[in-house]
Amino acid sequence: MLALGWTVSATGFELRAFMPANVVVYTAPLCFFCVRVKHLLARKGVTFSEVDVRSLADGRRWLHARTGKTSVPQVFINDVFVGGYAELASLEREGALDELLREHDPSHPSER
Numbered sequence: 218m219l220a221l222g223w224t225v226s227a228t229g230f231e232l233r234a235f236m237p238a239n240v241v242v243y244t245a246p247l248c249f250f251c252v253r254v255k256h257l258l259a260r261k262g263v264t265f266s267e268v269d270v271r272s273l274a275d276g277r278r279w280l281h282a283r284t285g286k287t288s289v290p291q292v293f294i295n296d297v298f299v300g301g302y303a304e305l306a307s308l309e310r311e312g313a314l315d316e317l318l319r320e321h322d323p324s325h326p327s328e329r
């Protein structure tokens with residue numbers, strides 16, 4: 218499914234179709250920062266998958282091995298580790314999140 222978004226080009230703003238990013242949020246129940254991440258993404262209209270770490274075998278340990286972090290939420294965009302709520306909110310403040318969300322390579326192994 219394609220999405221539409223504005224990009225800045227040499228001639229001004231351009232409406233462009235792009236493949237939405239694959240966004241995965243690892244969460245746990247009763248997690249305030251998880252709620253904040255989900256609200257931030259929902260407010261931007263971003264479709265994401267949520268994985269409750271309890272649904273994974275040894276989920277917290279697995280996530281720690283993959284991210285180096287003990288906390289949830291942890292966010293991946295197109296298989297690239299982005300961080301938790303603070304990192305996501307910071308990218309949004311800097312205006313860098315939209316670009317990350319548009320970078321999507323359909324030839325990437327995870328998309329096949």
Ligand SMILES: N[C@@H](CCC(=O)N[C@@H](CS)C(=O)NCC(=O)O)C(=O)O
Nearest residue numbers: 248249250287288289290301302303
């Ligand atoms: N700086 C982190 C804070 C995340 C956080 O504190 N998460 C809590 C749950 S809401 C947690 O997992 N605490 C356990 C731990 O830090 O190991 C972020 O912005 O995502």
